[in-house]
Amino acid sequence: MFDLRVENARLYPMAGDTRPSGATSFAVQDGRIVMLDTDAPALEIFDAGGHVVLPGLIDCHTHALYAGNRMAEHVLKLQGTPYADIARAGGGIMSTVRAVREATEEDLVAQTRPRIAALAAEGVTTVEIKSGYGLSTGHELKMLRAIRQLGEDKNGPRIIPTFLGAHAIPPDRDRGEYLAEVIDQMLVQVDRERLAQTVDVFIESIAFNLDEARRLFDRARGFGMQVRAHAEQLSASGASALAAEYGALSCDHLEYLDDAGAEAMARAGTVAVLLPGAFYFLRETRVPPLPLLRQHGVPLALASDLNPGSAPVASLLTALHMGVILFGLTPDEALLGVTWNAARVLGRDDLGALAPGRRADFTVWDIPDPAFLTYQLGGVRPQAVFIEGQRRI
Numbered sequence: 077m078f079d080l081r082v083e084n085a086r087l088y089p090m091a092g093d094t095r096p097s098g099a100t101s102f103a104v105q106d107g108r109i110v111m112l113d114t115d116a117p118a119l120e121i122f123d124a125g126g127h128v129v130l131p132g133l134i135d136c137h138t139h140a141l142y143a144g145n146r147m148a149e150h151v152l153k154l155q156g157t158p159y160a161d162i163a164r165a166g167g168g169i170m171s172t173v174r175a176v177r178e179a180t181e182e183d184l185v186a187q188t189r190p191r192i193a194a195l196a197a198e199g200v201t202t203v204e205i206k207s208g209y210g211l212s213t214g215h216e217l218k219m220l221r222a223i224r225q226l227g228e229d230k231n232g233p234r235i236i237p238t239f240l241g242a243h244a245i246p247p248d249r250d251r252g253e254y255l256a257e258v259i260d261q262m263l264v265q266v267d268r269e270r271l272a273q274t275v276d277v278f279i280e281s282i283a284f285n286l287d288e289a290r291r292l293f294d295r296a297r298g299f300g301m302q303v304r305a306h307a308e309q310l311s312a313s314g315a316s317a318l319a320a321e322y323g324a325l326s327c328d329h330l331e332y333l334d335d336a337g338a339e340a341m342a343r344a345g346t347v348a349v350l351l352p353g354a355f356y357f358l359r360e361t362r363v364p365p366l367p368l369l370r371q372h373g374v375p376l377a378l379a380s381d382l383n384p385g386s387a388p389v390a391s392l393l394t395a396l397h398m399g400v401i402l403f404g405l406t407p408d409e410a411l412l413g414v415t416w417n418a419a420r421v422l423g424r425d426d427l428g429a430l431a432p433g434r435r436a437d438f439t440v441w442d443i444p445d446p447a448f449l450t451y452q453l454g455g456v457r458p459q460a461v462f463i464e465g466q467r468r469i
């Protein structure tokens with residue numbers, strides 16, 4: 077007797093391609109899919125009504141945990157105020173850092189919950205959240221503990237933390253000293269408290285350089301942690317090749333990726349995470365080199381990048397749509413980018429597809445085909461959402 081049988085489904089497993097499986101039912105046991113196309117008895121039957129059934133969506137790159145907002149800065153920018161003036165007036169990332177430092181762990185959880193709920197309402201069943209607005213040991217750990225607390229919400233999506241202490245260099249700190257704190261204090265404590273298993277870094281002329289990233293990656297590897305990198309967003313730096321050398325799960329942004337970087341990523345199996353929300357909000361003009369990524373066979377993922385500065389986009393479906401319209405992804409690439417390949421980014425081979433052995437995270441949609449999600453912008457919501465076989469919506 078299985079726990080749950082889903083029947084009358086048009087199943088799109090997304091296990092590497094976007095074709096329907098032809099199966100109309102599947103069985104769930106202990107939170108995992110155990111069998112497709114079965115009429116075996118189950119304690120509970122869910123009738124999918126002949127609708128499209130997809131894996132739960134995965135948002136694999138967010139900075140969703142923060143305090144306050146940057147709306148005033150946004151309005152100033154729209155009025156033409158130069159960024160330097162905004163920064164002098166206390167805007168920019170440091171205004172979020174200040175707000176996060178002033179917030180308690182409970183404040184951070186409470187302010188973030190509505191954003192996570194917005195993602196969940198769209199069928200997102202797994203959300204990655206980075207630290208990176210604390211920029212001191214105590215505040216970075218506070219962020220990670222708040223992220224862990226969000227993951228304990230009974231009705232919320234699965235939350236996957238990433239440690240991003242190397243997000244920016246606090247303006248009042250010596251860069252060498254700050255990096256040493258990230259490596260010798262924060263990382264040690266993150267490992268000790270098991271607060272994250274993945275380490276991310278912003279490699280850019282305005283943030284950390286290749287040598288600094290290498291020191292961080294070396295130490296992370298020593299702890300058995302996986303690495304990711306914000307790479308080639310504003311300039312070509314060789315960041316992707318360095319991250320790939322460390323077997324990075326992903327390189328993210330990649331607007332300035334070159335041939336050598338793409339080749340290194342393909343060899344290492346590193347996923348390219350594309351973030352059209354930031355491209356849109358910052359009115360950027362340079363798109364990531366999709367032909368290069370395709371030519372080398374680099375797997376592609378899409379994410380919301382939800383953050384208060386460059387992408388206040390609490391919608392993975394919007395990012396999916398932007399990926400197709402602004403970056404030129406095919407609907408198939410976009411759909412695999414928020415399921416199958418997004419699971420890879422998180423190092424989770426139990427997520428991202430409807431296949432035996434995977435977690436029973438699935439969504440039910442009254443749409444003619446999954447590609448409809450790349451067609452209509454707004455107003456599309458799943459009719460039902462299950463996480464590990466438990467109904468959430």
Ligand SMILES: [Zn+2]
Nearest residue numbers: 137139306381
């Ligand atoms: Zn980011």
